[in-house]
Amino acid sequence: MKFFIDTADIKEIAALSETGLVDGVTTNPSLVAKAGGDFIATVKEICKLVKGPVSAEVTATDFETMLAEGNKLAAIASNVAVKVPLTPDGLRTCKALSDQGVMVNVTLCFSAAQAILAAKAGAAFISPFIGRLDDVGQNGLELIGEIVQIYGNYTDLKTEVLAASARHPIHVVECAKIGADIVTLPPNVLRMLYKHPLTDKGLEAFLADWQKTGQSIL
Ligand code: G3P
DSSP states (O other): OEEEEEOOOHHHHHHHHTTTOOOEEEOOHHHHHHHOSOHHHHHHHHHHHOSSOEEEEOOOOSHHHHHHHHHHHHTTOTTEEEEEESSHHHHHHHHHHHHTTOEEEEEEEOSHHHHHHHHHTTOSEEEEBHHHHHHTTSOHHHHHHHHHHHHHTOTTOOOEEEEBOOOSHHHHHHHHHHTOSEEEEOHHHHHHHHOOHHHHHHHHHHHHHHHHHTOOOO
């Protein structure tokens, strides 16, 4: 399973890319607003830091303007994935950009039916939102399972399932069990994945015992 980082914070991306675990980045208008700074310059910077796909979202809602915005974003770097919302105009834009060879991430997916449409529109990625479904009393992970199953029925289908809106390590582990291609993680969720109290306790004991030997490896 690939890990994308869900943030527009360049410092966070630079720090986390040093882990060697980051395969891509996803941003959205809310994350860009939170990070501050110029959007285009930010995307350019992120694309230099991370070799994998970097999602940058259009903000228009009509086809013509979305397409123009998408082309502008795609011209920033070859690893930009243009993010479009799951609307009729968004999917029309997805099809047009995909036909030109541009990677498209279809976002705000909340149903299997929507995921089928995105795949038909040639999306490189479909982004179902787990946490936001959980928030309204639906099972976000069940949706990931449905989409993985449906896409698995069609071997020629290239759309990858990018599980978004992950809130905690259980979401990540369950997505891996289901077979999601990618999960996008807020930086704090990636950091949570390392944590186990027995790891900390065990390391503390090993180091204390090692000190008693009076030795040094280097
Ligand atoms: O980038 C899309 C998604 O990951 C947003 O997550 O936490 O705002 O529901 P969240």
